[in-house]
Structure formats: structure tokens, C-alpha cells
Amino acid sequence: MAIKSYLSEQKLLVEAAFETFIPKAEGVVKKHIEAMRYSLFAGGKRIRPILCLAAARAVGGESVDDQDILPVACALECIHTYSLIHDDLPAMDNDDLRRGKATNHVLFGEAAAILAGDGLLTWAFDLLSNPDSSKLAAEKKLAITHCIARAAGSYGMVGGQDLDIANENSEFPFETLQTIHRSKTGALITASVISGGICGGAAPDTLAALEKYGDKVGLAFQIVDDLLNITATTEQLGKAAGSDAERGKATYPAHFGIEETRHLAKQAVEEAKNRLTGFDEKAKPLRLLADYIYTRSH
Amino acid sequence: MAIKSYLSEQKLLVEAAFETFIPKAEGVVKKHIEAMRYSLFAGGKRIRPILCLAAARAVGGESVDDQDILPVACALECIHTYSLIHDDLPAMDNDDLRRGKATNHVLFGEAAAILAGDGLLTWAFDLLSNPDSSKLAAEKKLAITHCIARAAGSYGMVGGQDLDIANENSEFPFETLQTIHRSKTGALITASVISGGICGGAAPDTLAALEKYGDKVGLAFQIVDDLLNITATTEQLGKAAGSDAERGKATYPAHFGIEETRHLAKQAVEEAKNRLTGFDEKAKPLRLLADYIYTRSH
Numbered sequence: 001m002a003i004k005s006y007l008s009e010q011k012l013l014v015e016a017a018f019e020t021f022i023p024k025a026e027g028v029v030k031k032h033i034e035a036m037r038y039s040l041f042a043g044g045k046r047i048r049p050i051l052c053l054a055a056a057r058a059v060g061g062e063s064v065d066d067q068d069i070l071p072v073a074c075a076l077e078c079i080h081t082y083s084l085i086h087d088d089l090p091a092m093d094n095d096d097l098r099r100g101k102a103t104n105h106v107l108f109g110e111a112a113a114i115l116a117g118d119g120l121l122t123w124a125f126d127l128l129s130n131p132d133s134s135k136l137a138a139e140k141k142l143a144i145t146h147c148i149a150r151a152a153g154s155y156g157m158v159g160g161q162d163l164d165i166a167n168e169n170s171e172f173p174f175e176t177l178q179t180i181h182r183s184k185t186g187a188l189i190t191a192s193v194i195s196g197g198i199c200g201g202a203a204p205d206t207l208a209a210l211e212k213y214g215d216k217v218g219l220a221f222q223i224v225d226d227l228l229n230i231t232a233t234t235e236q237l238g239k240a241a242g243s244d245a246e247r248g249k250a251t252y253p254a255h256f257g258i259e260e261t262r263h264l265a266k267q268a269v270e271e272a273k274n275r276l277t278g279f280d281e282k283a284k285p286l287r288l289l290a291d292y293i294y295t296r297s298h
Numbered sequence: 299m300a301i302k303s304y305l306s307e308q309k310l311l312v313e314a315a316f317e318t319f320i321p322k323a324e325g326v327v328k329k330h331i332e333a334m335r336y337s338l339f340a341g342g343k344r345i346r347p348i349l350c351l352a353a354a355r356a357v358g359g360e361s362v363d364d365q366d367i368l369p370v371a372c373a374l375e376c377i378h379t380y381s382l383i384h385d386d387l388p389a390m391d392n393d394d395l396r397r398g399k400a401t402n403h404v405l406f407g408e409a410a411a412i413l414a415g416d417g418l419l420t421w422a423f424d425l426l427s428n429p430d431s432s433k434l435a436a437e438k439k440l441a442i443t444h445c446i447a448r449a450a451g452s453y454g455m456v457g458g459q460d461l462d463i464a465n466e467n468s469e470f471p472f473e474t475l476q477t478i479h480r481s482k483t484g485a486l487i488t489a490s491v492i493s494g495g496i497c498g499g500a501a502p503d504t505l506a507a508l509e510k511y512g513d514k515v516g517l518a519f520q521i522v523d524d525l526l527n528i529t530a531t532t533e534q535l536g537k538a539a540g541s542d543a544e545r546g547k548a549t550y551p552a553h554f555g556i557e558e559t560r561h562l563a564k565q566a567v568e569e570a571k572n573r574l575t576g577f578d579e580k581a582k583p584l585r586l587l588a589d590y591i592y593t594r595s596h
Binding site for chain 1: 321326329331334389390408413420426428429439440443447448450451452456459460461463474477
């Protein structure tokens with residue numbers, strides 16, 4: 001299996017599911033939903049939904065119906081997209097460019113962008129808790145909703161973003177950098193893997209292995225993000241390169257230098273794959289995804 | 299039963315439950331949670347949680363355990379509070395004063411305020427979907443989560459706020475004003491009543507009656523809000539009086555004049571109470587709450 005064709009095929013699957021599971025731009029709130037859809041459809045690698053699908057299949061194999069995972073996958077991308085819209089706001093990172101396009105607030109104005117983010121976040125929970133969105137049992141839907149809410153909130157992504165902003169231009173220990181990375185990026189990536197595992201009917205010890213895999217993959221993802229912010233161009237990234245240094249953000253390369261950081265990212269990927277030793281070949285996409293996270297160029 | 303003592307007793311019950319169900323300001327995200335708690339504990343009438351509790355008891359009587367309703371009641375107040383924090387932001391209504399205190403962004407800065415709102419919204423769904431928060435069955439928790447997500451999101455509160463902002467200083471038909479009121483304020487009030495009904499084990503026709511009651515009470519609430527914005531002082535309101543006219547917002551008094559608006563509010567309250575004819579004396583607090591919404595002075 002070639003990772004590139006796998007990724008583009010899965011991306012298409014996820015984006016086709018948006019048409020089923022994301023509100024249409026019509027009716028009285030047409031403009032508001034247009035703003036939500038603009039950022040959701042503005043590209044993106046769809047890593048979180050793809051990890052969720054891959055984890056479900058790694059556990060459940062052919063017994064898992066894609067239609068039961070896709071609402072969860074779409075909800076994860078809604079949450080990721082809302083976080084980008086709010087992070088880009090003038091009061092936060094003040095970014096004009098994202099995925100090579102104007103950021104939400106540049107196009108729709110600040111108030112509409114805040115509300116587009118709020119709308120996407122809330123829609124994610126609408127989708128996750130919808131009794132009619134799939135055949136998954138209520139207990140599973142509830143467990144998935146709770147796992148994702150915990151990861152997205154104050155003890156995960158939102159709390160990490162707050163710490164990140166609060167610590168700009170200040171010296172802080174490596175442990176704080178790790179906490180920021182784990183909560184801001186790692187938590188939702190881990191929740192993507194765990195929620196996929198729950199969709200696939202994983203037993204508790206399997207879920208625990210998936211959680212550790214997710215944790216290491218999330219760490220690798222953020223370390224590589226730090227690296228690319230230095231080594232890639234704005235054109236490659238589709239967002240401002242070099243912005244971390246400009247904002248005085250603590251990053252892995254700032255702490256360890258580029259070579260050692262590369263080594264640490266590679267190590268995290270290997271550790272992630274080691275967590276899957278008890279899994280059979282159905283977990284091959286999870287292994288390839290870990291490798292891809294290290295080799296990606298944007 | 300005197301409504302004043304009932305309200306203050308229920309308010310105490312809800313605020314005591316915050317200590318159980320709301321994150322403590324400690325650990326690495328201490329400052330972020332302080333910002334969330336600041337607005338949550340800054341006063342407020344706790345109307346939504348109280349409606350939720352009253353609806354559950356109107357339906358389930360003594361068989362309903364307060365401990366099963368309180369997590370839902372707290373989640374509703376988290377969502378209401380997040381909406382106030384985001385509405386007050388400079389990019390939205392740009393308000394400095396709320397409940398007689400500095401608004402969140404004035405005290406904590408804009409970035410932290412946006413994240414405090416995001417954190418409260420996400421915590422609400424964490425609480426609603428937490429399998430261990432109460433003894434309610436997974437099916438009920440899921441139905442409650444979904445009902446509240448739908449009401450809080452793009453087809454409810456968030457969509458209504460977007461319409462409200464987009465239509466400032468513009469002429470629009472009365473139907474649009476109704477849509478804004480119904481979605482911005484009415485939807486979450488109705489969801490408070492319905493989610494209480496689900497906690498109490500209401501049958502579908504009882505839920506339908508509660509929904510109609512909630513709809514009329516929500517309408518009355520917003521009409522009275524429009525009135526108070528003109529007739530009350532900033533001191534009474536704890537927020538800027540006269541701000542609607544200043545911002546060119548369409549309101550009931552602007553459309554109908556003060557006397558006719560009072561009549562319409564009274565009518566909505568009577569219609570709300572009429573929806574409860576099939577309920578026994580356990581619904582007395584719901585009837586008194588409807589009256590209170592008309593007579594309140596802030």
C-alpha cells in the first residue's frame with residue numbers, strides 16, 4: 001500500500017461525507033454556514049478523520065461499517081477547523097493566510113469568524129450525539145462524545161492554546177513546552193485514534209494501546225510542525241513560515257536544534273509503531289500514517 | 299409558593315452544584331479556568347438551569363433525583379455564559395459591563411476571553427456526555443446532549459447571534475426579528491425545558507407540551523429583554539441600558555411601541571401557561587416561572 005494514494009483516497013472519502021454530515025449553506029443562516037463551510041472545505045490533510053477511520057478498521061476490520069465512523073470523523077475535522085479559525089483571529093495569532101487562502105476573519109469579518117468557529121464546534125457535538133447519525137449504540141456514542149469533549153476542551157486543546165498564547169515571548173521550562181504540545185495538538189489526535197477504536201469495538205487493553213500510539217503520533221506531529229515552521233517555505237505550508245520564531249514561541253528546534261529535533265520526531269514515530277506490535281496487518285495504515293507524519297512536507 | 303424565595307433557593311442549589319461539576323482553578327491551566335469561572339460565578343439569574351430542574355420535577359416528581367438533573371443544569375449555564383462572553387467581545391457587541399462587573403475580555407484580555415468561552419462550551423458537552431456524571435441512562439444522556447447541541451448551534455443560538463450582528467442598522471421584516479429572537483434566546487430556553495423533561499422521563503406528548511411552553515417562555519423572555527433595555531437603568535440591568543437603539547437593533551418596542559410590546563409579552567406568558575393545562579400541581583413552579591419572566595426587573 002502506497003501511503004500517498006491511501007491518503008488521497010481516504011481524504012476523498014472524508015470530504016464526500018461532509019456533504020452528508022455538514023449543514024448546507026441555505027435558509028436564514030446561509031451566510032453563517034457559508035463561513036463554516038469555507039474553512040472546512042479550504043483543504044487540509046484530514047489527518048484526524050483518517051486516523052479515526054484507520055483505527056476503527058485496525059480493530060474491527062470488515063465488521064466495521066464506514067457509515068458508522070464517518071460522522072465521528074467529520075466531527076473531528078469540524079473541531080480541528082474551528083480551532084484554526086479561532087487561532088487565526090487578530091486577538092490570537094493574527095494570521096491572514098491558512099492553507100494558501102485568506103483566513104476566515106479576513107474574508108467574513110471577525111464577528112462572523114468567531115461565530116463560524118462556535119458553530120463548527122457545536123455542530124461537532126450535534127453530530128456526535130445524534131441518535132440517528134449511525135447505527136452505533138448509545139453507550140458507544142456517549143463514550144466517543146465524552147472522549148472528544150475532554151480532548152478538545154480546557155484539559156486538552158483549548159487549555160493548550162491558552163498556555164501557548166500566555167507563554168509567548170517568555171522563558172519557560174521544557175516541561176511546559178511538552179504540556180502545550182500534548183494538550184494543544186496531541187490530545188485531539190489521540191482522541192481521533194481512541195474514538196475510532198471505540199467505533200471498531202476495541203477491548204479496554206486495545207484502547208489503551210491505541211491511546212499510547214495516538215499520544216506518540218500526536219507528539220511527532222507537533223514536533224514536525226515546529227520543524228516545518230523553520231525549514232519549509234510559506235508557499236509549501238500555505239501559512240506564514242517562520243512565524244514561531246517571530247512570535248517568540250518555544251519550540252522543539254529552539255530548544256534542541258534542528259538535527260536533534262528530527263531525531264526526536266523519528267523516535268516518537270518508532271515508539272508509536274511499537275505500541276501496535278499486538279495488532280495484525282489490519283493496522284498497516286496506522287503504521288504507515290505514523291511514518292507519513294515524520295516525512296510530510298507541509 | 300413565593301417565586302422570590304423559590305428562585306433564590308434554586309439559584310443556591312445550582313451554584314452549589316458548580317463546585318461539583320465545574321473545573322477547579324488549579325494545575326497548569328489555572329489561569330484559563332479562572333477566566334471561565336469568573337464569568338460563570340459573576341451572578342446571573344440561573345433561569346435556564348432552574349427551568350431545567352422545574353421541568354424535570356413537573357414530569358417526574360419525587361422519583362427524579364436532583365443529582366441526575368444538576369449536571370445538565372450546570373451545562374446549560376456554561377453554554378449561556380460562553381455566549382455572553384463571546385457576545386461581549388470587541389468584535390461583537392463590544393460591551394465593558396455585564397452583571398455590574400467588567401466583562402471577561404476587559405479583565406483577562408481578548409484571546410483569553412475567546413478561549414474561556416470555547417472552554418465553557420466544550421465543558422458543557424463534556425459534562426453532558428460524561429457516563430459517570432449521573433445515573434441517567436446513556437440513551438437519555440445522548441438525547442439531552444443532542445437536543446442542547448442543536449439549540450446552541452448554527453440552527454439555534456449561534457445562528458441567531460450571527461443574524462443579529464449581520465442585521466444591525468438595517469431594515470428587515472418582523473419575521474426576521476422573530477427568527478432572531480427564537481434562535482438567539484428562545485432555542486436554549488426551550489432546550490432547558492425539554493432536557494429537564496427528558497431527565498424526568500417525560501413521554502413524547504408531554505415533551506411536546508414542554509417544548510411549546512419553552513417556546514412561549516423563551517419568546518416572552520426576549521421581548522421583556524427588549525423592553526428592559528429601554529425602560530430600565532444601567533444600574534438595574536448591570537449592563538449598558540439603551541444599547542439596542544444605539545446599535546440600531548430591531549426590537550419589539552422599536553416595531554410595536556412599548557405598550558403593545560408589554561401586551562405581547564403578557565400574551566406569550568399566558569400561552570406558555572396554557573400549554574401546561576394537562577400538568578398537575580407539580581408544574582406550579584413552571585407556571586410561576588412564566589409569570590416571573592414577565593414581571594422581572596432585570
